[in-house]
Every structure is written in structure tokens, then in C-alpha cells.
Amino acid sequence: MEPLHILKERKAQIHRKGDAPFALECNKDSLAGAVSQRACVFCGSRVVLYPIADAVHLVHGPIGCAVYTWDIRGALSSGPELHRLSFSTDLQEMDVIFGGEPKLYKALIELIDRHQPKAAFVYSTCIVGLIGDDLQAVCKRVEKEKGIPVLPVMSEGFKGNKRAGYKAACNAMEKLVGTGDTSGISKHSINILGDFNLAGEIWLIRDYYQRIGIEVVANITGDGRIDDIKRSHGASLNVVQCSGATMDLANMMEERFNIPNIRVSYFGVEDMAESLYEVARYFNDAEMMEKARILVRDELETLLPELQQYKAALTGKRAAIYVGGAFKAFSLVKAFRLLGMDVVMVGSQTGTAEDYEELQEITDEGTIIIDDANPLELSAFIREKDVDIFVGGVKERPIAYKLGVAFCDHNHERKELLAGFSGMLNFAKEVYSSVMSPVWQFVPRRAEEEIS
Amino acid sequence: MSKMPNYISTTNACKLCKPLGASLAFRGIEGAVPFLHGSQGCATYMRRYIISHFNEPIDIASSSLGEKHAIYGGSANLKLGLKNVTAKYSPELIGVATTCLTETIGDDVQMIIQEYRDEFQSGAGEPLIVSVSTPSYSGSHMEGFHAATKAVVEQLSSGGERNTTINILPGFISAADLRYLKELVSDFDLSATILPDYSETLDGEALNEYPLIPKGGTPLSAITRMGCSKKTLECGRTLPDSTAGTSLKVNHQVPLTRLGLPIGIRETDTFMSALAEVSGNPVPEKYATARGRLVDALVDGHKYIFGKRAIVYGEEDMVVGITALLAEIGVHPVLCASGGKSGKFKNSIEAVLEGLNCELPEVHENVDFFDIEERATELKADMLVGHSKGYTFSRKANIPLIRVGFPIHDRVGGQRLLHIGYHGAQQLFDTITNTMIAKKQDDSDVGYSYM
Ligand code: SF4
Numbered sequence: 001m002e003p004l005h006i007l008k009e010r011k012a013q014i015h016r017k018g019d020a021p022f023a024l025e026c027n028k029d030s031l032a033g034a035v036s037q038r039a040c041v042f043c044g045s046r047v048v049l050y051p052i053a054d055a056v057h058l059v060h061g062p063i064g065c066a067v068y069t070w071d072i073r074g075a076l077s078s079g080p081e082l083h084r085l086s087f088s089t090d091l092q093e094m095d096v097i098f099g100g101e102p103k104l105y106k107a108l109i110e111l112i113d114r115h116q117p118k119a120a121f122v123y124s125t126c127i128v129g130l131i132g133d134d135l136q137a138v139c140k141r142v143e144k145e146k147g148i149p150v151l152p153v154m155s156e157g158f159k160g161n162k163r164a165g166y167k168a169a170c171n172a173m174e175k176l177v178g179t180g181d182t183s184g185i186s187k188h189s190i191n192i193l194g195d196f197n198l199a200g201e202i203w204l205i206r207d208y209y210q211r212i213g214i215e216v217v218a219n220i221t222g223d224g225r226i227d228d229i230k231r232s233h234g235a236s237l238n239v240v241q242c243s244g245a246t247m248d249l250a251n252m253m254e255e256r257f258n259i260p261n262i263r264v265s266y267f268g269v270e271d272m273a274e275s276l277y278e279v280a281r282y283f284n285d286a287e288m289m290e291k292a293r294i295l296v297r298d299e300l301e302t303l304l305p306e307l308q309q310y311k312a313a314l315t316g317k318r319a320a321i322y323v324g325g326a327f328k329a330f331s332l333v334k335a336f337r338l339l340g341m342d343v344v345m346v347g348s349q350t351g352t353a354e355d356y357e358e359l360q361e362i363t364d365e366g367t368i369i370i371d372d373a374n375p376l377e378l379s380a381f382i383r384e385k386d387v388d389i390f391v392g393g394v395k396e397r398p399i400a401y402k403l404g405v406a407f408c409d410h411n412h413e414r415k416e417l418l419a420g421f422s423g424m425l426n427f428a429k430e431v432y433s434s435v436m437s438p439v440w441q442f443v444p445r446r447a448e449e450e451i452s
Numbered sequence: 453m454s455k456m457p458n459y460i461s462t463t464n465a466c467k468l469c470k471p472l473g474a475s476l477a478f479r480g481i482e483g484a485v486p487f488l489h490g491s492q493g494c495a496t497y498m499r500r501y502i503i504s505h506f507n508e509p510i511d512i513a514s515s516s517l518g519e520k521h522a523i524y525g526g527s528a529n530l531k532l533g534l535k536n537v538t539a540k541y542s543p544e545l546i547g548v549a550t551t552c553l554t555e556t557i558g559d560d561v562q563m564i565i566q567e568y569r570d571e572f573q574s575g576a577g578e579p580l581i582v583s584v585s586t587p588s589y590s591g592s593h594m595e596g597f598h599a600a601t602k603a604v605v606e607q608l609s610s611g612g613e614r615n616t617t618i619n620i621l622p623g624f625i626s627a628a629d630l631r632y633l634k635e636l637v638s639d640f641d642l643s644a645t646i647l648p649d650y651s652e653t654l655d656g657e658a659l660n661e662y663p664l665i666p667k668g669g670t671p672l673s674a675i676t677r678m679g680c681s682k683k684t685l686e687c688g689r690t691l692p693d694s695t696a697g698t699s700l701k702v703n704h705q706v707p708l709t710r711l712g713l714p715i716g717i718r719e720t721d722t723f724m725s726a727l728a729e730v731s732g733n734p735v736p737e738k739y740a741t742a743r744g745r746l747v748d749a750l751v752d753g754h755k756y757i758f759g760k761r762a763i764v765y766g767e768e769d770m771v772v773g774i775t776a777l778l779a780e781i782g783v784h785p786v787l788c789a790s791g792g793k794s795g796k797f798k799n800s801i802e803a804v805l806e807g808l809n810c811e812l813p814e815v816h817e818n819v820d821f822f823d824i825e826e827r828a829t830e831l832k833a834d835m836l837v838g839h840s841k842g843y844t845f846s847r848k849a850n851i852p853l854i855r856v857g858f859p860i861h862d863r864v865g866g867q868r869l870l871h872i873g874y875h876g877a878q879q880l881f882d883t884i885t886n887t888m889i890a891k892k893q894d895d896s897d898v899g900y901s902y903m
Contacts, residue, residue: 007536030492030516032529033536040493062552062588064460064469068497071844084844090462092591096556107461127552127589130522158491158553159519283583375511376540379662395500398509402659444660 006377007034013371017360024356026371026406027288029161033219035374037322037395040157040350041223042125043069044165047324048245049121049153049172051196052224053077056117059241060104060135061125065157066090074415076197077223082117084442091127100133108142108150118226119149121172148299149226151175155190162324163244163350170248171221173229180227182234188283189215191232192362193250195266196412199220201419208276208420212291214283220246228298236283239264239275242325244350266419267331267427269300269338276355278412299421310428315340316434317388320381322396322409326351326359332391339428344385347373375399389435406434431452456816456823464821466765466841467791470572470586471594472498474549475512476624478582480648481604482669483544485513485537489530489561490551492516494588504861506627506654509662513537513546518617526554527564534568538579544672547600548583580672582607594767595692597624601647602696604675611679613706617643619706620729621622623698623769623860624711627655627867632875639738640731645674645681647696655867679704683730685723686710689800690768690792694762707824712804714872715773715880716780717746719804725874749878750781753885757782758782760888761864763828765789765838766857768797768817772855772882773871774837775813776804781881785813786831806844822844835887840866856880 006014012025030036043057046069050057059066070086077083089107091100104122112120118141124135135152143150151172155165190209195202202222209216217235218228238250238261250261262282264275273296280289321329321335326348333343346359347370360369368381379399382390390400393411400407408430410418418427440446471488475498478486482768488495495514502510515533517526530548537546550561561583569581584603601621622633637644652668662722678684678700686697691714700706714723720743724735760783764771768790775785788801798815805812812826825845828836838841839857848854860866870876893899 007540009536030514031532031536032516033487033512033513033540034516036492036516037496038492039496040491043493043497044747058461058474059628062469063465063467063592064494064497064552064588065473066462067465067468068671070464070841072500087465088462089460090465091552091589093587096552096587096589099770103460110461111461111463123554126493126522127469127556130553158517158522161492166501323770375509375662376664383661387474394503395496398503398507399662401507402509402656403662404658430792443658 005006007031008269010034010377014317014377015360015369017159017363017367017369018365022357022360024353024369024371026353026356027163030372033375035136036372037374038372041159041161041165041168042123042155042157043170044162045123045155046165047073047162047170047196048166048169050083050219050222051075051077052121052226053310054080054118054225054230056082056087056111056115056120057123058089058108058111058120059123059125060089060100060128061091061123061135063090064086064141065123065125073196073412075196075222075412076200078203082115087111096131099131100128101138104133104135104138105142106139109146110214112142112146112148117148119176121151122156123153125155125435126157129159137180151174151321155334161350167248170246170252173249174252176229177249178230178233178257180230182231185217185231186215187232187236188213188285188288189235190237190239190279191218191220191235192216192222192241192260193220193238195219195222195419199353199415201266201417201423204417204422208295209279209415211295212276212280213288214279214335220249234261236260237262237279241265242327244325244327252290260320263327265327265331267328267423268335269303269333269421269424270334272420273425298420303421303425306425307428310432311338311340311438313432317341318344318385320345320385320387320390322347322378322390322392324349324393324412326355328410329359330362333359334435335427338424339431343367344387345370345381347371350411379403389431404440404445406431406437406440456819456827456883459823462820463869464844465791466789466820466824467592468501469588469593470591470596470599471549471551471588472501472596473593473624474547474584474586474600476502476593476650477597477604478547478549479510479653480650480669481545481547481675483665484669485511485541485543485546485665487513487515487533487537487546487548488551489515489526489548489559490517490553494551501859504857505866508654508656508867509666511541518763522557524551525557526559527776530561531568531572533553534581535572535902543579543665545580545582547604549586549596549600550584551586552588555585555640559587562681573714581610584791594624594769598692598695604647604697605678606694606699606703608672608675609700609704610676613680614675614682615677615680617645617677617681619678619681619700619781620644620646620676621684621686622646623688624767625713625872626858626869627651628870629872629876632870632873636739636873637727639736640727640733642727642731644669645678647675647678655878662874679706681706684708685726685730687713687773688769689803690794690796692794710810712776712800713769713773716777716804716877717743717874718780719776720873720877739874745883746874746878746881749881756885757888758816759784760834761786761832762835762837763787763789763824763831763833764781765824765836765842768792768794768800768856770871772797772800772804775801777877777880778837779805779808779810781884781885783835784810786833787824788813788815789819789824790817791820835884837884852891854884856884
């Protein structure tokens with residue numbers, strides 16, 4: 001009874017809540033010819049490391065990988081902006097034949113001399129993995145000559161999916177952690193992991209934490225700085241946002257430096273508040289908890305009345321979610337509920353079994369849960385569920401728009417602040433201003449409804 | 453004349469990779485699905501990039517190779533991918549382009565496809581498969597675009613008795629340009645096969661159903677007959693020596709005329725004469741009027757732009773065309789730059805400037821935005837003309853950017869920009885002149901509001 005647009009190899013990655021006991025396949029390679037929305041290992045690494053603003057990010061490979069990732073993220077910096085430049089070795093045929101190491105070496109020296117960065121990340125791409133350039137050796141040599149950390153990121157595109165790229169990024173950062181001076185760090189201190197400072201979100205989050213008496217040692221990686229990461233092992237706690245991206249680093253820090261971690265989300269009112277409470281709970285500090293309560297109360301006092309008007313208009317509208325990491329999807333489900341909306345489809349590119357288990361617990365009967373989707377599946381479900389707004393990344397945008405459905409970008413590429421309490425308001429505003437636009441009256445979808 | 457230093461590293465490239473160009477070209481064929489033989493990432497990245505300009509869905513399939521394929525070869529996955537695309541999209545054509553990965557592991561794509569045909573394509577109604585070699589480490593997206601177009605005619609067109617149709621190979625122009633071109637040929641009462649034609653596939657209407665394959669594109673039946681056409685017009689002064697046009701000439705004796713992209717008055721004049729000649733019809737009234745109106749407008753506006761200095765960058769042929777237009781309206785192109793390296797860039801610029809009393813600009817191929825910015829600072833430009841990637845510099849240097857070409861991803865409507873013909877020249881002239889007027893107005897203490 002599954003519709004035609006689903007390839008049989010993909011059936012186990014799609015579930016309708018209520019149809020059968022829950023079991024969803026995930027974390028497998030994308031199917032050839034299925035037009036997956038996923039990118040590659042390189043992409044995963046780039047997403048995580050990109051916001052570190054005082055490092056050179058050199059993509060060792062053909063021009064495409066670098067050029068398609070040039071400044072597409074919304075990650076802001078309060079200081080240096082090296083991350084917004086797109087550096088590449090632009091490998092040519094001769095380099096492929098004779099090896100790209102000499103070019104890599106020279107390019108690194110050139111860029112380090114030119115920009116005087118605090119460190120350099122060197123991303124390996126498909127082709128480099130194949131021709132077997134010894135990235136590690138070149139990086140080591142340059143590191144010695146230039147006296148800054150030069151970190152190979154083993155992100156060959158074909159060696160898995162985006163998730164493997166997160167791991168490669170964390171491995172590269174691991175070499176930095178533990179190399180800086182930790183004196184003077186408060187015992188009430190944390191690192192913020194897994195926030196990329198899209199549209200300046202981390203400034204907001206940092207401010208919340210500081211208001212409840214916490215010192216933030218390192219932002220990993222939004223508005224990130226090499227020196228902060230080097231001393232991040234001096235913090236007492238790692239607060240990790242998002243399910244996948246920086247978890248590996250947090251685990252490593254737990255193992256090596258005994259720093260525990262907690263997982264949080266900054267999207268939506270409940271999750272944002274809970275993030276502050278959990279940190280306060282961890283430090284077991286009554287004063288801090290009291291401050292957190294006051295902060296949340298103050299913020300909500302202004303936020304909730306403002307949300308009302310949006311909620312009034314949006315109640316009963318239907319939303320679909322397809323995002324990179326599943327953790328974000330939990331928050332979005334709750335955020336939509338706060339606006340009175342129903343989530344009818346939810347999926348991710350890289351969710352794990354536990355993620356999906358949790359998703360199915362918090363969603364309503366009939367909700368479609370989907371792993372590693374493609375345009376045809378997404379569009380079929382959007383139509384079937386008569387969705388009013390679709391939340392995804394830029395690749396999902398034209399799918400929604402073509403079908404006459406509102407869209408909200410909730411990916412690394414977005415330029416709107418959606419985290420924290422003011423982010424919730426922005427989110428509500430954005431959903432409202434798109435869903436309520438008169439344009440939908442003119443799209444074929446609605447015209448057809450009028451007739452029938 | 454200054455010399456560009458020779459940098460090793462690339463910072464903010466002024467080009468894209470070959471498979472992207474091939475994907476765009478394949479997208480301009482009716483019933484076609486572009487297919488990249490390589491890892492999943494490339495296809496996704498390119499889709500994302502193309503979406504940012506066209507704001508249209510673009511499905512590019514991938515053979516999604518993983519580690520084991522990189523070692524043992526991608527044959528099985530290519531076949532599986534072809535099978536899945538066929539099952540799901542029912543395409544008429546699958547355009548397979550290679551990537552750095554599959555070029556390097558040495559997959560013999562032609563052979564794999566032949567095997568696939570033998571193994572799975574017994575029945576009728578199976579899609580045609582065209583393949584093109586596009587290693588991302590050699591050349592730019594323009595080479596990929598032309599190589600795919602060439603592969604299409606070489607693998608699909610056959611010869612035969614001459615008919616009255618002409619072939620137009622317009623190069624990489626906008627969707628609006630393609631629509632204009634179609635109108636133009638029909639106004640000349642010509643039947644023409646334009647390859648590729650993504651005017652609809654990458655600029656379609658609002659729909660109620662996700663199009664498996666968007667409608668539009670050059671019909672396959674027309675492509676098959678391209679070897680029988682009476683003439684080929686191929687646009688681009690910096691084209692490779694061997695292209696779709698030369699293939700049609702060598703393989704099927706279709707006479708070939710190569711001209712520049714019809715941007716600006718003189719390049720358009722040439723193009724119009726070619727159409728007049730091949731159709732035997734005079735230039736339609738409508739275009740004569742448009743030309744007259746354009747010249748009249750140039751007179752009205754010339755004072756506001758004469759002697760202004762422009763930096764032009766982007767794809768070589770686009771830069772050549774825009775440079776011609778600028779010089780014609782009295783703007784001085786001081787730097788023409790491209791990430792491409794055809795080796796024909798400089799001569800082409802000189803050719804279009806001939807007789808215009810315009811001092812020769814600096815011309816640099818194979819450069820990135822780091823190079824461009826470095827030269828630009830010295831050259832004191834009044835405007836930048838090129839795609840969105842110049843925005844960072846435009847902002848930093850407070851020089852207005854006039855957006856043309858691809859990609860335009862910080863504005864809507866990049867695909868609807870008209871560059872070619874008298875109408876295109878008219879629009880660009882208005883935009884350029886008004887941008888200069890606005891800049892003067894905004895910068896002034898007085899802010900006069902009458903001209
Ligand atoms: S798949 Fe490979 S070649 Fe493609 S973008 Fe990713 S790293 Fe680059």
C-alpha cells in the first residue's frame with residue numbers, strides 16, 4: 001500500500017506512527033540513484049569546523065568542494081573572519097598524477113604567511129584519499145616550520161556520510177584540546193559545544209549562561225577561537241547541543257579530562273529553559289538555579305504575550321520537518337506545538353536509532369517519520385498531509401515552493417536567529433509571515449481545493 | 453602594465469567545477485535526469501548551488517559511491533543507480549557525468565554503460581544514456597557545460613538529408629535569454645533546435661505536483677536530427693576548439709558559424725545578420741525598433757556613465773560580451789577577469805573592443821577573487837559587473853555591483869536576467885546607468901531629484 005514513489009530498498013527507512021511496531025532503519029549509505037538530500041563526509045567536517053574564525057580552512061582537492069562551501073553558512077564572528085574565505089589547492093590533473101603534496105605544502109605556507117592565522121585546518125577530499133597524499137606528514141612539517149597547529153581533517157567525501165565527517169572534525173579538534181593554559185578558570189565553567197553561531201545565536205546563549213553566573217570557556221565552534229579550544233579542558237562541564245556534530249569531542253574530553261557532558265537544545269521555550277536548569281542542576285548551586293528561574297520568567301513574561309497573536313493565527317496548521325540532525329527535530333516538534341500547530345512529518349539526514357525512537361514517542365499518531373529522504377518522497381508526503389509549512393534546509397526550499405507550501409530554513413545556511421527565547425519569537429514570526437502570506441491563494445494547490 | 457603574481461593557493465575561486473556545468477547542460481534536455489558518477493556529496497552540493505541561483509528544484513542523481521567502491525570500482529553502483537533512476541523517474545535520457553573520484557579510480561564509464569544496456573535495457577521505452585568525462589580537476593564548469601553538449605550531439609545526433617532547421621548552441625546564458633532566443637528565431641520564421649534549453653526546466657511555473665522531471669528542454673527527437681540541419685550557429689568566442697558545433701560539422705557536414713554571445717549592439721547585430729542570412733528574411737520590424745530605441749536610450753543616458761571604470765568578471769564568454777556592451781556605452785572596462793583558462797580570453801576582448809576608441813583593459817584568466825581584489829584596489833573602479841561572488845569585495849570597497857551571469861544567489865530572479873539581444877542590452881544599460889545615477893545621488897550632500 002506504500003505509494004509508488006518509494007523505492008523498495010528505502011521502505012524500512014520510512015515509518016507511519018501507529019501502523020506497526022516502531023522500527024526504522026538508519027545510518028546506512030544513501031542508495032545509488034535515489035537523489036538523497038545528504039552531502040558527504042567532507043561536508044560534515046566543514047559544517048563543524050567552519051565557524052572557527054581565526055583559522056585558515058584549506059580544502060585540499062579540486063575546486064568544487066571549496067567553492068560550494070564558500071561562506072554559505074550563517075556562522076558569525078565577533079572578530080576575525082578568516083572562515084568566510086574559501087581556500088583551496090584547486091588540484092589540477094598534474095597534481096593528481098604526480099601527487100598534490102608539494103602544492104599543498106606551498107599553499108599552506110603561502111596562506112599562513114598571508115593571514116597569520118592561529119591554526120590551519122586542512123580538509124582531505126575524495127581525490128586526496130585516492131591519490132594517497134600524506135596529509136599528516138605535510139601538516140606536521142608546516143606546523144614545525146610555522147609554529148602554529150596545522151591540523152589534518154580526514155574528511156574524504158566517500159568514506160561514509162556526514163556523520164563520519166563530524167567525527168573527523170572532532171578528531172582534528174582533539175589535537176588542540178589540552179594544549180592551552182587553564183589557570184584562572186572558574187569552577188562554574190562550561191564549554192558550549194555544537195552551536196555554530198548562526199546569525200549570532202551563541203552570543204545570546206552565552207549571555208544567558210553568564211547571567212546565571214557561569215563562565216563560558218570555549219565556544220565550539222560558533223564564533224570559535226583556537227586559543228579557547230586549546231584551554232577548553234579547563235572547563236567543568238561540556239554542554240552539547242545537537243545530536244551528532246560535536247558529541248565525539250565531548251566523549252573524548254570525558255575520557256581524557258574527566259569532563260562530563262550534558263545534551264541540550266536551544267530551540268523552543270521549553271528546551272531553552274531546560275538547558276539552563278540542567279546546567280544549574282549539574283552545579284548543584286541554589287543561587288544559580290534561582291537566577292535561571294528568574295531569567296526564564298523574565299524572558300517568558302515578554303515572550304509569551306507576543307507569541308499569542310501568532311498562535312491564534314497558526315493553530316491547527318500543519319507542519320513538516322526535515323533537518324540534518326534529529327535532535328533539532330525534537331525541539332521543532334515542541335516549538336510547533338507551542339504555536340498550536342500539528343507536526344505531520346518529521347525526518348532527518350543523520351538520525352540514530354535512539355533519535356528516531358524518541359521522535360516517535362513525542363509525535364502524534366499518523367506522523368510520518370523518515371530517514372535520509374529524497375525530493376520525491378518529501379514532496380509526496382507534503383502533498384498527502386496537505387502541509388502548511390515545511391522546515392528544512394535550502395535544498396528542501398524549492399520542493400516546498402514548487403508545490404505552493406510555505407518554507408522555513410532551519411539549517412546551517414540560515415541567516416535568521418532562531419535559538420533562545422528571542423529566537424522562538426523570530427521563529428513564530430517567520431512561520432506566521434510565510435504561512436499567512438496571500439501568495440498561497442494563488443498557487444495551484446489552493447486553486448484546486450477551491451474547485452473541489 | 454602590471455603583472456599578476458603567481459599564487460599557489462586559491463582564495464574565493466571565480467569558477468565552478470566541470471560536473472556542475474555538465475549537470476546544467478543535461479538539465480536542458482527534455483525528459484533528462486543528470487546523473488553524477490561519484491560520491492553523494494558532489495551531487496548534493498551542486499544541487500544546492502544551482503538552487504541558490506534558480507530557486508527551482510533540480511534533482512541530480514548520484515551513484516553514491518562509498519569506500520569499497522573507491523577500491524573495487526564503481527560499476528555495480530552506477531548500474532544500480534541507473535536502474536533506480538529509471539524506475540523512479542522514467543526518464544527519456546540519463547546524462548551521466550564523471551567526477552574526480554570516478555575519473556581517478558579509472559572506471560570505464562562507456563563500457564559500464566554498454567554492459568548496463570546489454571544487461572537491463574532489452575525492452576522498448578528504456579532511457580537513452582549519454583556519458584561525458586568531466587574530471588573536476590581539469591577545467592571549469594564551462595568546459596563541463598560544453599563537453600556535455602558535445603557528448604549529447606555526438607552520442608545522439610545522426611546525419612541524413614538536409615532539412616531547413618538550424619542548430620543554435622547558445623552557450624551558458626540565462627533562462628530569460630533562452631526564452632528571448634526562442635522568440636527571436638520564431639520571429640525570423642526559422643525552425644531551430646536550441647541546445648541546451650533550460651528556459652523552462654530551470655524556471656518553471658508553480659505546480660501542484662512535484663515534477664519528476666520538469667517539462668521543457670530540447671526535445672530528443674530534435675537532437676537526433678541535428679546532423680541534418682542546414683546550419684549551426686554556435687555562440688562563444690572562447691570556446692574550445694572541439695565542441696558540439698565542430699562535431700556536427702565533422703561528422704555530419706553541418707556548416708558551422710561561430711559568433712560571440714549576442715551581448716551589446718555589435719555582437720547582437722552580427723547575430724541578427726546571421727539569422728537574417730540563414731532564414732532569408734530581413735530583421736523583423738520589432739527588433740529594428742528595439743535597436744532604435746536602444747540607441748535613443750544610449751543618447752539619453754551617455755553622460756551619466758561616460759568614462760566610468762568597470763571591473764568585469766565571470767565566465768569568459770559572458771565577460772567578453774559584457775565588456776563589449778560596456779565599451780559601446782562609453783564605460784571603460786579596466787579589468788576583465790575569469791577563473792577560466794581557455795587561452796582565448798585576451799584576444800576575444802581585444803576583438804570586441806576594436807574600433808571603439810577604448811583603451812585596452814587588463815585581462816586576466818585563471819584568477820580568483822583574491823587576485824581580482826588585489827588588482828582592483830589599484831584600478832579605482834566605479835562599478836563591478838559580474839555575478840554575486842563579487843559582493844564581498846563590492847561591499848568592502850563600496851563599489852556598486854551590477855549583477856549579471858551565474859550565480860546570482862543574493863537576489864531573486866537571476867534566471868530572469870536578460871543579457872542578450874537589443875532588449876537585453878537595453879535592460880543592462882538602464883540598470884548600469886541608474887546604478888551610477890543612484891550612487892551619485894546617494895553620495896551627494898544635495899541629492900538632486902530631477903535629471
Ligand atoms: S563528495 Fe568528494 S569531491 Fe564531492 S564535494 Fe564531497 S569531498 Fe568533494
